[in-house]
Amino acid sequence: MASHRKPRTSRIRTSHAVGITSAALTSVALLAQTANAAPAEPDKPSLEEVQKKVDDLYREAGTATQKYNLAKEKSDQQRDKLNNLQDEVAQRTEKVNDARRELGQIAAAQYRNGTSSDTAVLLLSDNPDDYFAQRQLMGRLSGQQQKAVEDFKSLQTQANDKRDEATDSLAQLSESEGDLKTSKQDVQKKLGEARELLSKLTEEEKQRLAELERKREAEAKRKAEELARKQAAEEEAKRKAAAEEAAKEEAAQEEAAEEPADPPADSGSDSGDSYAAKAEKVIAFAQSQIGKPYVWGAAGPDSYDCSGLTQKAWAQAGISLPRTTWDQVKVGTTVSVDNAKPGDLVFFYDDISHVGIYVGNGEMIHAPKPGANVRVESIYYMPIHSVVRPA
Structure with missing residues (x-):
């Protein structure tokens, strides 16, 4: 019996040793693979x-x-x-x-x-x-x-x-x-x-980023065209209403057999005409600056930041604006986006850190950012804070 038990004990130990050796070899192999593998990269932002x-x-x-x-x-x-x-x-x-x-x-x-x-x-x-x-x-x-x-x-x-x-x-x-x-x-x-x-972007990523930018600009342009149609419709409605009112007055004068009198002056027409004349000078100046580079802290004549451009443009109309967007937004009367007129200042972001000059049809002239030139762009390119009429 004793001689019979020894071989069994030996086989058990041998089997156990083989198992340990196999597990050890597997562990070594896994460690080698891990050592040779490239280090994991952190998640790359989209x-x-x-x-x-x-x-x-x-x-x-x-x-x-x-x-x-x-x-x-x-x-x-x-x-x-x-x-x-x-x-x-x-x-x-x-x-x-x-x-x-x-x-x-x-x-x-x-x-x-x-x-x-x-x-x-x-x-x-x-x-x-x-x-x-x-x-x-x-x-x-x-x-x-x-x-x-x-x-x-x-x-x-x-x-x-x-x-x-x-x-x-x-x-x-x-x-x-x-x-x-x-x-x-x-x-x-x-x-x-x-x-x-x-x-850090690859060329392919830069192209894809440019495509995202084009889509963003297209959406901003679509909103600008929508505003332009809305404003044009409102102007047409005002013209029709004014024509109808003038026709009624003329009919009343003829019925009374009186000489036609001059139409009554619109209480806001003088200020409106004056503002339009000023705005024309402002926009003409801003248009002449298109293509000049954005440079932070600059106020012309060769380069501008956003508030530097608006300050110099309104100076052409005899209006002295402060230097910063935070002070410019306080000058004049706040109006709704739908009622914006050419020459108005459009301010952006909650912190009012950007401004452009409204030129009509939902567009503005502004000095956008470093690396970009003064240009015409939809006012919907950035989140609008408010619209201000300086004079």
Whole structure:
């Protein structure tokens, strides 16, 4: 029995060893395959996601551009104010020096006459006020001399006040220039991220992305044509209503056997004609800028950002618009999209970071974004925030 059990134990162990060896070899093979396989790539964003991300980055760059424009406007204004204050300080300092020389002459005369050496000290003191409180010497001066001292005190106070104001202005200028630098860096960062995203696309992906863009433009154009038809129908209805009203008035005049009178003036016709004339100048200028490149922070004459173009265009009609979209949207009267007229400003996005000039038929002239030129485009290319009539 003992000799019979040993072989069975040996076979069991042998079988077990073979199983272990096989499993080990399988594991080694799997590990080798895993080691030779290419590392798994993270999920690549779809083209639609890339398009949205690029659009978002351009919009954020537009917002940063408006911050830059605002900071630059404040910086320029602060610099002008500081320059004026420094000029005033110099002028007032010269007047103080003139007054000081006059007091010196009075003090010299007092000294020659032997009236009072204390008076001479008083007249030449840098702080006559304190000395008056201590010595009460004003009573020793003639009326003309007292006036000279009072003028000197007043001029000295004014000069010191202006120096303090100039110091504060310099601090504000430094703060504005800091904001300017930060905004500039933010714009450059957003544009850099957008360029990096686009640079990673293959040629095939770029073509597919361009096709998505064409579809987007086609949809925006369709909406613009729809608005154009609607506005044309409304204008035609207004013309018919006006013609019918004129016919009724003419019939009433004939029935009363009266001479035809001039039609009553429309209370809004003068302002409408005036606005149309201004808008014509605005649009003519904007059309002449078509093809010029978008450059953030630029306001002509060779390149523009969106609000730089609208500012310069409306300047042709004698209307001074602020520099940023955030301030331009506050100038004038807000109207509905359906009632938009040529010359109106169309603002976009919830943060009002873009603007264009409405030219009719659902279209606008605008400076779109980096890498694009001033062009005509549907107002529905971007989400509309509001429409404003500047004058």
